[in-house]
Each structure stands twice: as C-alpha cells, then as structure tokens.
Amino acid sequence: MSNIPADLKYAKSHEWIRPGADGIATIGITEYAQSSLGDITYVQLPQPGAALKAGDSFGVVESVKAASDLYAPVAGTVVEVNAGLDSAPEKVNQEPYGGGWMLKLKIDDLAELDALLDAAAYAAIVG
C-alpha cells in the first residue's frame, strides 16, 4: 500500500501539492508514481518565473524505463525549483514527499485546490 499523506492534495496525474500559508505551494510526485516509474535518472524542471495553467506540463521525469510528463495541479507562477535534483534525481525515489520535491508555485487562485483529490480519493484511484 502506497504512502498517501492525509495533509496533501493530489492530481489524478499523480502529483501532490502542499499549500503553504503564504499562498506558495510545494509540488512533487507521489510515492505511488515514483514506485511505478522505478529508478529515476533525470528530472527536467522549468525556470523560476514560468507561468503555468492547471494541467500544463511543467517538466519531465525520466526513469530507466521511460520519460513521463509532469503536470501542474493548479495555475500559478514558479518561484523556486529543486536544483538538488540535477545531481541527485534519486531523491524523488527516496523521499517523494520530502527532499524529492520539485517546485514551489505561487498559486493564482486558491479555489482551484478544491477541485483536487484528497488522500482518500487518490487512494481509491491507485488502489
């Protein structure tokens, strides 16, 4: 059974989002996603300042087996990316909800968070 923290919101495309008090949210991929991908070898992330709409591809995560697009759960502006993943992409495998985070997003409209899945709904998707 995958680890699905109760305090996060989830996209059907397997990204998690942790909203912060300042309107800046942290985004990564779930335990289930990293486990399905296997050994992650490369993570391509956007430049800070990039504006994203909900559902936009913001990068690519590569594993030994395949390359998969990453999608923004909500609209916003990228304020920071996890530069540590350049040299240590395996952090996504090891700490998907911690050191393997991917970007910080200044959310345009907090109401968009309501359209995302809670932990129980995401758990129902990944079984």
Next chain:
Amino acid sequence: MSILKRTPLFDFHVAHGGRMVDFAGWEMPVQYRSILDEHKAVRRAAGLFDVSHMGEVDVRGPGALAFLQSLVTNDLAKMTPGRVVYSPMCGETGGVIDDLLVHMRAPGDYFLCINAGNIDKDLAWLRERRAAAPGLDVTLADRSGDTALIAIQGPRAAGIVRSLASGPAVAAALDDLNYYHFATGLTIAGIPCSAVARTGYTGEDGFELYHRPEDAPRFAEALLAAGAPLGLELAGLGARDSLRLEAGFPLHGHEISGDISPLAAGLAWTVKFAKNSDFCGRAALEREARDGSARRVVFFKTGDRRIVRAGAAVIDEAGAPLGTVLSGTLSPILNEAIGSALIDTTALAAGRALLTDIRGAKIALHPVKPPFVALKK
C-alpha cells in the same frame, strides 16, 4: 486473449518482490528493488538471474556438425566436448535470425541455447532446414519446456557456486572450467545440473546452470542463501539489459536483427568465411564484406544523464537524418547515458557529428569502442 508463459521461478520472483512484466510473451521480473542497484551488485559482487525463458534445442546424430555448420556463421569444426561457441544464425540475405550458444557434449551431440522471443521462429527455421537436407542423419529436440536455467554473474559468482559443490570432485571441476566451457553431471546445492556453463551475458565471470524445472525454486533459494552474505542480489531483466549494453554485447532485435547483419553489427569475428562448409547467408555476407556495409552499429556515450531511447533519430547539426538509436540506457557505473545506433557508413567515414534531439535539446553522441567499463573477463 494472450496468456503469458511463466518460468518455474514465477512464485519465487513474486515472493521476493519481483515486479513482473510481459517480456516476449513471458511474465518475467523486470526488477526486484532497483535496476540501478541490481546492476551495481552484479559488477561489485554477484547477481542471480532467472533465464529459464531461454530456449534449448538438442541437435544429435552423425550429421549434427554438418547441419549446424550449414546454419551458423561461426566455425564449429574445431570444437571439442565441453566447448561453447557463440554464433549468429543468418538467413539468405545475411540478416540475423537469432544469435545462439552452441554447446558440444560429444561428437554428434550438441545443444543450442536460443533467445526466448525467437524459440518458435528458430525451431521452424531449424526444422525447415532439416527437411531440406534429407541426407543428413540428424535429429532435433526442443528441450525448452523441460529445462530451467539460472545465471549467477559477477566477480563473486565462482565462489558462491563453488561453496555449494556437492563434493571435492565437483569443486575441482568448477575450478577447471574455463570461460566458454561447460561440464555435465555436476551437482550443485544438491541439484543435479544437466550442464554448468561458464557463460553469461553481463560481461562478468559467472555460470549458467541448466537443471530440471521442478528443482528450480529450491535451487534459487539455496543459491540466494549461500550468496547473500557475499553480496549476491536478485537481478531482473532491467539490469540484464543495462549490463549487456554496458559490456557492448548485441541483443537480437536491437544491435542485430533480420535487417542488421553480423558484419554491420561489428561481429565480423563470428563470420568465418574460411570455414570448410557453406552456410546460410554466406553469399550475401561475402558481398557485404567486399562492398562494405551501408550502415554500421556504433556504440556511444553522451556525457549526459538523459537516456537516449531506442528508435530516436540520429541527426547531424543541420538536422539531416544519419541513423537510428537501437538501444539506450543509463550506465549506472559511468553515471551517464550510453547506447548504440545504426548509422550510415558514409556519415561515419566523413566524421560527421552525431546528435539526437531530446525534447528540443541537442545531445551529442560520442562514438566509443565498447565495453564501456573495464570487465573482469
């Protein structure tokens, strides 16, 4: 509806956390824990691979040597009992039907180890060629269903297998077994092996242990128990592929295929025009040797971690097509992407830069002569 075939170790794989995938119609473990870790374990210590999906065919009779010589490009005439020879088996156009290992048990008694995905095709081809040579006294028997095969590969493989020898005579026989040789009648971990071959496809020292399917789960557990303290890990198809590519070994359907001859693949050493027998594909291969191959397999590294996937176009700086990527992975030892590609020979002769496009980024492919890493053998 398709039903995937399973090896006798299916339950063993599941019990040990194997992630099962469809591989050439077989339900096989692609990995247990981490492909990268399994790969490194094989280079550092040892790995245990289930290769029971591979096919085995007995070729027997006074005409067996002549029959095999007419099929494969390598020369089997100088084989002695206990020898193993690697060879392509080509069609009339010089393309590779399969690559295989020929084992000689005794004069007139051979067995072939063939690729899992090619078993049906190879058997049909062997039977067709057998029917076309009614004067030869030779019989074929498909033993794939009653043969299990476990490979132990890595610098500690010999010590692990030796520790399970059933007695001093077996231990001595293992010590005496040279690379590309095999022995029959040895018992390892209490399991009688129909053949113990010092072969494998990782570039490391190691053994391939042929035995009865009903013994496979007990055998695998015994090998794992003896080897784990020495660093032996279970390894799946993912590590098998990255290890063979890192060693620069061809894989049928990638570096060799019906469209890629052994000469184009850089396997000229396996094509023996001087042998005293005709063989299927000889005329086409002689033509290719004389005129040169139009395309050639090139191994490359990139200095980048982004994996260049099979099927990607190889282009020059202006974007003109020069070839196609055949295999690509991340070398866990070099920590960079490596691969192989089929490239127009004229472009190679002109020394043109080889590039590929990964999501808009131009990545340079730097040709190298494999192996990519120093190998023990």
